[in-house]
Each structure stands twice: as structure tokens, then as C-alpha cells.
Amino acid sequence: MRTVYKVLAYVIAAEVVVQAMMIAWAVAGLGAWVDGGGVFDKSVMESEQVPFTEVAGIIVHGINGGLLIPVLALLLLISSFFAKVPGGIRFGGLVLALVAVQMTLGYAGHGLPLAGLLHGGNALLLFTAALYTARRVGREAVPAEPASLAARV
Numbered sequence: 348m349r350t351v352y353k354v355l356a357y358v359i360a361a362e363v364v365v366q367a368m369m370i371a372w373a374v375a376g377l378g379a380w381v382d383g384g385g386v387f388d389k390s391v392m393e394s395e396q397v398p399f400t401e402v403a404g405i406i407v408h409g410i411n412g413g414l415l416i417p418v419l420a421l422l423l424l425i426s427s428f429f430a431k432v433p434g435g436i437r438f439g440g441l442v443l444a445l446v447a448v449q450m451t452l453g454y455a456g457h458g459l460p461l462a463g464l465l466h467g468g469n470a471l472l473l474f475t476a477a478l479y480t481a482r483r484v485g486r487e488a489v490p491a492e493p494a495s496l497a498a499r500v
Contacts, residue, residue, distance in 0.1 A: 348426055348429040348430045348431075349430045349431065349432060349484055349485070351426045351430070352423065352426045352427055352430035352432060352435060352439070352484060353481050353484040353485075354481075355419055355422055355423040355426060356423055356438075356442065356477050356478070356480040356481035356484075357477070357478070357481040358419055359416060359419050359420060359423065359442060359446075359473075359477040360474050360477035360478045360481065362411055362415065362416050362419065363416075363470055363473055363474040363477065364474070365407075365411060366408055366411055366412060366416075366470065367470065368404075369404040369405075369407045369408040369411070370404060370405070370408045371404075372401050372404040373401050373402060373403075373404030373405045373408065374404075375401065376399045376400060376401020376402065376404065377399065377401065377402075379399070379401075380398060380399035380401075385398060385399065412449065412450065412453055413450065413453075416446055416449075417446055417447075417450065420439075420442050420443040420446040421443060423439045423442055423443070423480070424436070424439040424440055424442070424443045426439070427439030427440075430484070432483065432484050434483065435480075435483075435484075438476070438479070438480040438483065439480065441476050441480075442473070442476050442477050442480055445469060445472055445473040445476055446473060448469055449466065449469050449470060449473055452465050452466035452469055453466050
């Protein structure tokens with residue numbers, strides 16, 4: 348179960364990287380489309396058409412952030428109860444809390460652009476927390492067995 352815990356934490360960190368890549372790709376595509384004469388307004392957002400290929404980055408960002416990462420964070424917390432990693436429950440809970448904050452900021456950013464600024468900063472906190480959570484597994488000192496100590500004396 349320790350391996351599951353560690354892998355989930357690394358996958359969450361990797362997903363944060365994917366999130367950054369997808370939204371950067373989408374914004375770059377949007378910029379190129381607007382430079383080419385495209386107009387991005389509410390009608391484009393509500394249409395069923397794909398105005399530029401990179402809009403897929405927005406879709407992936409939304410699915411990852413709204414569904415996949417929260418499920419992974421919940422699984423991380425659940426696995427922390429069985430992994431027997433010192434402080435594992437605390438760090439699993441921290442990652443889940445940062446994911447909840449991230450989702451809240453992401454959705455709030457649609458009406459309050461300042462939340463988007465905080466969304467980017469919290470993403471860095473989430474990445475760091477997930478990476479630290481994964482790297483903590485196996486770092487604690489393993490107590491030596493009494494028999495092996497007696498054999499050395």
C-alpha cells in the first residue's frame with residue numbers, strides 16, 4: 348500500500364504539470380487564432396464548433412482539474428490510512444485540501460479574475476506538496492531487528 352500511496356502522490360504532481368501545459372497550450376493557440384483575425388467572445392464559447400485546435404487544452408484542463416485530480420487526491424488520502432507512512436494521513440489530507448482550494452479558485456476565476464492569479468500560485472503549492480508527499484515514503488528510519496543486532500555484537 349505504501350507503493351500505491353507513493354505512486355498516487357507522484358501522479359498528482361505530474362497531473363499538475365499536465366494542467367500547466369494544457370492551459371499554456373490553449374492560451375497560446377487562442378493568441379495565434381486572435382492574431383489571425385479570430386474573435387473570441389461568448390458566442391464562440393457557447394458554440395459547438397472548434398475555433399482552433401488548441402481549445403482541446405481548455406477541455407483537458409477542465410476534466411483533469413474538475414474530476415481526475417480530485418479523485419486521485421481522495422484515493423491518496425484513503426490509501427494513507429493503510430500505507431503506514433509516518434505523517435502520511437496528514438500529508439494526504441493536505442494534498443486533498445489544496446486540491447479543494449484549487450478547484451474553488453478555478454471556478455471562482457470565471458467571475459473574479461483575481462482568483463485566477465491565486466489559482467496559479469496554489470498550483471505550485473499543490474505540486475510541491477504532492478511531490479514532497481511522494482518523496483517522504485521510505486525516508487523514515489527502519490528499526491533494526493533485535494536478532495540482527497545480537498549477531499553483530
